[in-house]
Amino acid sequence: MVQVAVQPERQARRKLGGRHVRIVAGVAVSLLFLFPVFWMVMTSFKQQVDIFTTPPKLFFTPTFSTYAEYLQRADIVRRLINTVIVAVGAGVLSIIVGAMSGYALARIKLRGAHTFGLLILLSRGVPPIALAVPMFLVARKMGLADQHITLILAYCTFLIPYVMWLMRSFFVSLPRELEESAMIDGCSRYGAFFKIIVPISMPGLLSTLIFSMILAWEELLFALVLTNRFASTMPVAIAGIAGDTVNGANWAALTAVGTITVIPVVIFALLVQKWLIQGLADGATKG
Amino acid sequence: MTDAALARRRNHGKWKDLLVRWSFMLPTIVLLTAVLAYPLFYTLQISFSYFDMSIFGAGEWVGWENYETVINDYRFWESLRVTLIYLIIALPLQVALGFGIAFLINAEWGGRGLLRALFIIPMVVAPVVAGGVWRMILDPLWGTMNFLLGLVGIGPFDWFGDPQLAMATIIIIDTWRWTPFIVLIATAALLALPRDVFEAAKIDGASWWATLWSVALPLLVPIIAATFVIRWLGAVKLFDIVLASTFGGPGKATSVINLFIYEEAFRSFHFAESAAMVMIVLVLTMILTGLFLRGSRKLEELY
Numbered sequence: 210m211v212q213v214a215v216q217p218e219r220q221a222r223r224k225l226g227g228r229h230v231r232i233v234a235g236v237a238v239s240l241l242f243l244f245p246v247f248w249m250v251m252t253s254f255k256q257q258v259d260i261f262t263t264p265p266k267l268f269f270t271p272t273f274s275t276y277a278e279y280l281q282r283a284d285i286v287r288r289l290i291n292t293v294i295v296a297v298g299a300g301v302l303s304i305i306v307g308a309m310s311g312y313a314l315a316r317i318k319l320r321g322a323h324t325f326g327l328l329i330l331l332s333r334g335v336p337p338i339a340l341a342v343p344m345f346l347v348a349r350k351m352g353l354a355d356q357h358i359t360l361i362l363a364y365c366t367f368l369i370p371y372v373m374w375l376m377r378s379f380f381v382s383l384p385r386e387l388e389e390s391a392m393i394d395g396c397s398r399y400g401a402f403f404k405i406i407v408p409i410s411m412p413g414l415l416s417t418l419i420f421s422m423i424l425a426w427e428e429l430l431f432a433l434v435l436t437n438r439f440a441s442t443m444p445v446a447i448a449g450i451a452g453d454t455v456n457g458a459n460w461a462a463l464t465a466v467g468t469i470t471v472i473p474v475v476i477f478a479l480l481v482q483k484w485l486i487q488g489l490a491d492g493a494t495k496g
Numbered sequence: 497m498t499d500a501a502l503a504r505r506r507n508h509g510k511w512k513d514l515l516v517r518w519s520f521m522l523p524t525i526v527l528l529t530a531v532l533a534y535p536l537f538y539t540l541q542i543s544f545s546y547f548d549m550s551i552f553g554a555g556e557w558v559g560w561e562n563y564e565t566v567i568n569d570y571r572f573w574e575s576l577r578v579t580l581i582y583l584i585i586a587l588p589l590q591v592a593l594g595f596g597i598a599f600l601i602n603a604e605w606g607g608r609g610l611l612r613a614l615f616i617i618p619m620v621v622a623p624v625v626a627g628g629v630w631r632m633i634l635d636p637l638w639g640t641m642n643f644l645l646g647l648v649g650i651g652p653f654d655w656f657g658d659p660q661l662a663m664a665t666i667i668i669i670d671t672w673r674w675t676p677f678i679v680l681i682a683t684a685a686l687l688a689l690p691r692d693v694f695e696a697a698k699i700d701g702a703s704w705w706a707t708l709w710s711v712a713l714p715l716l717v718p719i720i721a722a723t724f725v726i727r728w729l730g731a732v733k734l735f736d737i738v739l740a741s742t743f744g745g746p747g748k749a750t751s752v753i754n755l756f757i758y759e760e761a762f763r764s765f766h767f768a769e770s771a772a773m774v775m776i777v778l779v780l781t782m783i784l785t786g787l788f789l790r791g792s793r794k795l796e797e798l799y
Contacts, residue, residue, distance in 0.1 A: 234600045242618050242676060243614060262638075265638075265643055306527060309521075317521075325525060332528070334732065334785035337733060339535075339774040339775075339777070399516070427620075427736075429735065429739070447624045451624070451627065458635075463629070463632065475617055478620045479613060486683065
């Protein structure tokens with residue numbers, strides 16, 4: 210009798226100890242992973258004299274001069290606008306096209322559609338460099354080099370498969386009766402999809418859209434190959450600053466432009482974090 | 497109305513329905529044929545052709561010549577070797593770290609949600625930014641890393657000058673950028689584990705280690721395998737981080753295959769040879785991806 214009473218207490222205490230260790234270790238690891246981002250933001254507010262010091266300075270008088278300088282430069286502003294255009298364009302196009310085919314795969318009986326679906330799934334293993342060479346040549350020939358639309362279409366190569374498979378698993382989990390009853394009530398297939406399915410799938414659609422836009426926002430290889438001056442994006446600017454070996458790395462510029470690139474993405478990602486994690490899990494298990 | 501007219505009408509409706517059904521799939525098929533299938537076939541054509549600079553396109557057919565050139569190029573093999581080393585070290589490391597950290601940050605307390613949210617941040621830092629910022633942190637002269645290591649009496653290291661260290665640098669940056677992604681997948685997986693099994697194990701008096709090894713792990717094997725496949729699909733695309741941090745150096749020590757092909761195509765304008773390399777890499781990737789997908793399905797059935 211006594212033993213029974215003691216044991217749970219001891220067990221609880223041991224579990225508690227383990228839990229504390231886990232909490233402390235978890236916080237420590239999180240801080241470790243956040244440090245580079247923290248350091249990037251810190252450095253972006255430093256003057257040159259505060260950057261190149263030993264030991265590295267933790268306290269300094271912050272300056273906005275790097276931001277002021279780079280946000281006034283025409284090429285950076287233009288690239289920022291380009292990145293927005295391309296990310297939104299590619300995101301919206303692929304969510305519409307990808308959600309429709311994802312729905313087709315989930316709910317509509319189509320002979321042979323499954324084969325297409327599998328082929329598209331397999332295409333996620335195609336390295337972008339395999340597409341970059343011919344795209345560059347074709348875009349040049351057709352006069353489409355350095356255009357937003359070229360980059361938007363190039364991003365569809367990886368965004369549509371991503372959206373399609375993610376939304377397919379989302380649509381599969383919806384109850385079938387939803388559109389069946391709508392279609393019995395005289396809705397067309399389009400009506401059932403756009404008036405019934407799309408509205409209730411809004412959270413999933415929105416988070417997939419945001420994640421697609423993030424992927425397009427960060428893409429470097431296609432942007433490097435397919436754009437030049439007119440349609441070039443922020444990652445290209447950063448690659449340029451980081452790879453500038455003539456003047457040496459301009460850390461203030463690198464971190465300021467880096468921060469400008471990262472901040473909007475972080476805000477959006479945190480807004481949809483719950484759905485983002487769910488989407489990741491679904492992508493891993495059902496993709 | 498005659499029977500024939502009725503039948504025609506029904507038939508018409510059937511065709512219309514078929515058209516409507518396919519119209520959901522069609523935009524994807526058309527777009528991906530144009531931007532994915534067509535470029536791949538064009539690459540295939542270029543890989544068997546002489547590249548004509550005057551028309552900037554595929555010239556006459558040369559058979560396997562480009563492939564022979566590539567296979568006899570030691571730099572190509574060197575680049576494949578470097579890529580393989582990266583994959584063999586980085587992938588298991590990231591998957592193991594990701595699941596380990598997920599276990600840590602899932603301890604139940606008030607700040608759990610916050611920690612999970614914080615792990616989203618490195619995951620959405622553009623890889624090219626990650627490369628650039630880490631280049632700054634690891635700078636041999638002014639970098640924070642060497643300073644911090646110096647405090648505990650280690651180093652200084654020349655992170656970008658030594659071939660092996662440069663590879664370690666790439667793996668460190670890549671691991672920093674991608675482990676959070678695995679942490680989040682693993683977190684969702686851990687939360688989805690059935691609680692009653694663990695309670696049963698506890699009642700049976702299983703030790704903590706035994707519970708982890710023979711209860712949790714088998715349940716997690718399918719998702720670990722799936723995570724591995726997803727990470728593999730991302731890892732074969734490694735490019736941005738290398739471009740922004742080591743640029744393939746020193747020498748060609750970190751010139752992973754994507755960077756090497758990029759340089760050959762767009763700096764040296766060896767489009768035909770690049771196309772041949774692309775086809776070889778594509779076939780290798782497809783075979784391995786197929787194998788991994790199969791393997792992960794098998795594991796899923798097994799457990």
